[in-house]
Every structure is written in structure tokens, then in C-alpha cells.
Amino acid sequence: MLSVDFVGLKLRNPVIVASATPSITADAIKRAADNGAGAVVTKSVIFGDANGKPAGNNAKPRFQLYNTPNGYDPRLTEKGGMFSFFRFQEPYPTPEKMARMLDELKGPKGVDIPVIVSICGFTDNYESWRKLARLMEDAGADALELNGHAWNPVVKYSDPTIATVVKNEVKIPVIYKMMGANEDSAKVSRQLVAAGADALTGLGTFGMKAMEVDVESQKPWMEMAHGLGGTWLRAISLAFVAAMANAVDVPISGVSGIQSWEDAVKYILLGATTVQVCAAIYAKGYKVLQEIADGIEDYMKRHDYKSIEDFRGKALANIAASRVNSPPIRAVVTEKCTGCGFCKDCCMFDAIRFADKKSTISEKCDGCGVCWSLCPYKAIEMREF
Ligand SMILES: Cc1cc2nc3c(=O)[nH]c(=O)nc-3n(C[C@H](O)[C@H](O)[C@H](O)COP(=O)(O)O)c2cc1C
Numbered sequence: 001m002l003s004v005d006f007v008g009l010k011l012r013n014p015v016i017v018a019s020a021t022p023s024i025t026a027d028a029i030k031r032a033a034d035n036g037a038g039a040v041v042t043k044s045v046i047f048g049d050a051n052g053k054p055a056g057n058n059a060k061p062r063f064q065l066y067n068t069p070n071g072y073d074p075r076l077t078e079k080g081g082m083f084s085f086f087r088f089q090e091p092y093p094t095p096e097k098m099a100r101m102l103d104e105l106k107g108p109k110g111v112d113i114p115v116i117v118s119i120c121g122f123t124d125n126y127e128s129w130r131k132l133a134r135l136m137e138d139a140g141a142d143a144l145e146l147n148g149h150a151w152n153p154v155v156k157y158s159d160p161t162i163a164t165v166v167k168n169e170v171k172i173p174v175i176y177k178m179m180g181a182n183e184d185s186a187k188v189s190r191q192l193v194a195a196g197a198d199a200l201t202g203l204g205t206f207g208m209k210a211m212e213v214d215v216e217s218q219k220p221w222m223e224m225a226h227g228l229g230g231t232w233l234r235a236i237s238l239a240f241v242a243a244m245a246n247a248v249d250v251p252i253s254g255v256s257g258i259q260s261w262e263d264a265v266k267y268i269l270l271g272a273t274t275v276q277v278c279a280a281i282y283a284k285g286y287k288v289l290q291e292i293a294d295g296i297e298d299y300m301k302r303h304d305y306k307s308i309e310d311f312r313g314k315a316l317a318n319i320a321a322s323r324v325n326s327p328p329i330r331a332v333v334t335e336k337c338t339g340c341g342f343c344k345d346c347c348m349f350d351a352i353r354f355a356d357k358k359s360t361i362s363e364k365c366d367g368c369g370v371c372w373s374l375c376p377y378k379a380i381e382m383r384e385f
Contacts, residue, residue, distance in 0.1 A: 001306065002296060007198045007238060007251060009092045009114040009116075013036070014296075015037060015274075015293045017278070017289065023283070029111060031035070032286055032289060033112070033113050035287055036294075037359075038274065038380070039113050039114040039274070040111075040115055042093070042101070042117045044118040044119060045092065045095055046092045046335075047121075055092035056081070057090070057091065062087055062088045062089050063085070065230075066081060074283065075326045080260065082192075083231055083232070083283065085279035086225035086227060087225060087226055087227060091096045095139075098136065102115065106140045115142050116144065116145050117142075117143075120147035129166055132250060134170065137150075142175070155216075158176065158188045163176050175200065175253065176293060177200075177201040177204045178192070178200060179203070184243075188250045189243075189244045190247050200252050202255065203233065203241065204238050204256070205227065205233055209227075210224075211225075233257050235255040236257055237257060241254050241317050242270070245270060246271070254270070254272035254276070255278070260292065261291070261293075264296055269295075269313070271316055275292075278288060324377075327384050328367065330367050330371070331361045331367065331381070333359050334380070335380065336379035337358055339381075349364050349365060359371075367382065
């Protein structure tokens with residue numbers, strides 16, 4: 001019921017481990033397979049740095065989960081709250097190490113799920129991409145995902161030439177992972193597919209510097225980390241994927257902010273064939289993979305869907321046209337109002353009066369929707385007048 005065909009690979013379910021620490025060693029990948037993953041994308045393979053030093057760096061500690069002003073509370077994540085996952089450095093496998101991993105993973109004590117190898121060449125050095133692709137195909141990769149992040153790490157715009165160079169080199173499927181949140185996802189998707197990409201992953205995250213400070217000790221509790229995983233990017237990524245799905249016919253793998261079956265279903269409803277999970281594994285363990293797969297299955301049973309294709313892309317038709325020309329509307333307080341007062345200070349148009357533990361909204365209302373969006377009891381409706 002959950003099985004999908006993704007670039008010709010047969011997956012038992014659409015839940016893929018995204019490229020990062022949870023797929024950095026053969027043992028890690030075996031744990032992912034044991035915990036229900038449909039496939040894995042390995043941690044990105046890179047050459048050592050320009051001076052021949054080992055790939056990446058291994059600062060300790062180097063990871064920071066983040067969902068409160070002063071750190072992380074897993075109970076908020078359990079309730080579906082937004083969280084971010086930052087990293088300060090990370091080791092990367094070399095091609096030699098990845099070849100040894102693939103030997104083990106494809107051997108008798110290996111895994112029976114597809115292993116997609118993520119490769120990341122140097123910025124503006126197509127030959128490095130070509131060489132990595134050749135080495136990884138020869139080593140037994142089932143497919144390649146191109147990490148558009150480009151090692152040093154430099155956030156670059158998606159580069160279709162990388163897709164062409166790799167596609168011309170290998171016979172296995174080539175997936176391009178898009179990283180530029182600020183690019184026109186429809187236009188660039190089309191360029192990448194025209195350049196040879198067999199599938200696209202979106203939206204990968206990008207390395208913005210981040211810092212938080214403890215005001216008592218006056219020291220950063222998180223220092224110069226890179227914004228990476230977590231739910232903070234999900235809404236942006238969902239919009240990115242919807243535009244991709246409307247633009248191209250190749251399969252799409254949705255990534256960013258997936259920590260529950262509902263998040264996965266959202267991506268599929270917007271056109272994704274598979275979904276990739278990263279930060280949720282750090283926050284909840286590998287078991288989250290099976291939980292997400294089971295949740296998708298329950299959803300399908302409830303809706304009487306027999307396959308992922310039965311509901312893939314269904315939300316695309318429900319995306320409303322621009323709201324700019326919507327009819328005149330005003331906020332109206334309904335009988336559900338509990339008098340909590342959350343809305344009383346939010347109106348920039350001075351339309352809300354709060355008296356006798358009730359809110360009323362006057363004709364000054366601009367219809368902007370802040371109070372409607374803010375009310376915890378859904379007691380404010382937007383009505384035409
Ligand atoms: C610690 C860490 C390391 C990562 N390393 C890579 C990488 O090597 N290659 C890559 O393409 N993406 C890498 N990513 C990005 C993830 O694959 C994924 O796109 C991102 O975390 C968003 O998904 P999430 O919200 O489920 O975490 C890394 C993310 C994290 C948190």
C-alpha cells in the first residue's frame with residue numbers, strides 16, 4: 001500500500017532518511033533500515049579540503065536543538081511546536097570511506113533498501129562533481145543526490161550545469177537537491193530537469209550563521225552555528241515544492257520540517273512522491289521513521305486510498321488564487337468568544353473594544369485578519385459586508 005516507485009527504485013514506503021548524521025556510517029544506515037526507512041540518502045561525500053585535510057570538521061559539542069529562548073524543550077516538539085536544529089561543523093565521508101560503506105551495505109549483512117549517495121563537489125569545479133559521480137556509481141550507489149549546497153560551504157543558486165555534468169557521466173538516476181529558498185522554484189526546476197535531473201529534492205536548507213546569548217553569563221549558548229534542520233522551514237518548503245510540482249513532471253522528494261505523518265502527507269498532497277526526514281531523527285530517534293510511515297498508512301486507510309498516487313498532488317488544485325482582489329471583509333466576534341482578551345491589543349486600526357470580558361469589532365476594521373489569526377478559540381470570523 002505504501003510502496004512507491006522513485007526514479008525507478010522500488011521503495012517499501014515513501015519515508016527517506018535525508019543526508020546528514022543519521023546516514024553517516026553503515027551502522028547508522030542499518031539502524032535507519034531497521035526502523036522502517038523506505039530508503040536513505042547518505043551524508044554527502046566530499047573530497048578533502050583544498051589542502052588535502054580530512055573532509056569536514058568534528059567540533060564537540062557541535063549540535064544544538066532550539067525551541068525556547070534559552071535552549072530546547074522536547075515537550076514542545078511532542079506538541080507539534082516549531083523547532084530548529086543548528087550545527088557547528090560536521091565530518092563528511094570521503095569517497096574512499098563511502099565506497100567501504102557501500103561494500104558493507106550491499107553485502108550479505110547489508111540493507112535491502114535503496115542507498116542514494118549524496119555527493120557534493122567544489123563550488124565552480126564541475127570536474128570534482130564528475131569524479132565523485134563516477135566513483136560513487138562504481139562503488140554501487142543506487143542513485144545520486146546532488147547537494148546543491150556546494151562545499152565549502154557556500155550557499156549557491158542551483159546550478160543546472162552540475163546536473164548535466166553528472167547525468168552525462170553516470171547511468172544511475174540523478175536527483176538534484178535544491179537549496180536556494182530565494183530562487184524561482186518553478187523556473188529553476190524546469191532548468192534542472194532540462195539539464196538532465198531525473199528527480200528533484202526541495203527545499204534543502206542553507207547555512208545561515210546563528211547565535212544566541214545567555215544574558216546572565218553574558219556568553220553565547222549557541223555560537224556561530226548554521227541554520228539547518230527543523231520545522232522552521234516547513235511552510236517555505238511546502239510552497240517551494242508546490243511550485244515545483246506545478247512546473248515539472250519528474251518525481252519530487254519533499255524535505256524540511258517533517259516530524260510527523262501529517263507533515264509527510266502535506267508534502268505528498270502538494271505533489272511529492274517521497275519525503276525526507278532529518279532533524280526529527282535527532283529530536284525523536286530513528287523510531288520516528290516507522291511512526292511517520294504508519295501514520296501515512298492510517299491516513300490512507302481512513303480515506304480509502306490504495307496507493308500514494310491516489311492522493312499525491314490533491315491539494316494543488318485547492319491553492320487559492322491571489323487574495324489581492326478578495327471582496328471587502330471584516331472581522332466579526334462570534335458567540336465562541338470567551339473573553340480571554342488576547343485580541344484586545346493587536347488591532348492596528350483601533351477597531352477592537354474590550355469591555356465586560358467581551359471583544360467587539362467596529363467598522364474601523366480593515367479586514368486584515370490579525371485578530372482572526374490570533375484568536376486561540378477561533379471565535380473571530382471574517383465575513384463579507
Ligand atoms: C547536522 C546536519 C547535517 C547535514 N548534512 C547534510 C549533507 O551532508 N548534505 C545535504 O544535502 N544535506 C545535509 N543536511 C540537510 C538535511 O539533509 C535536510 O535537508 C535538512 O536538515 C532539512 O530537513 P529537516 O527539517 O528534516 O532537518 C544536514 C542537516 C543537518 C541537521
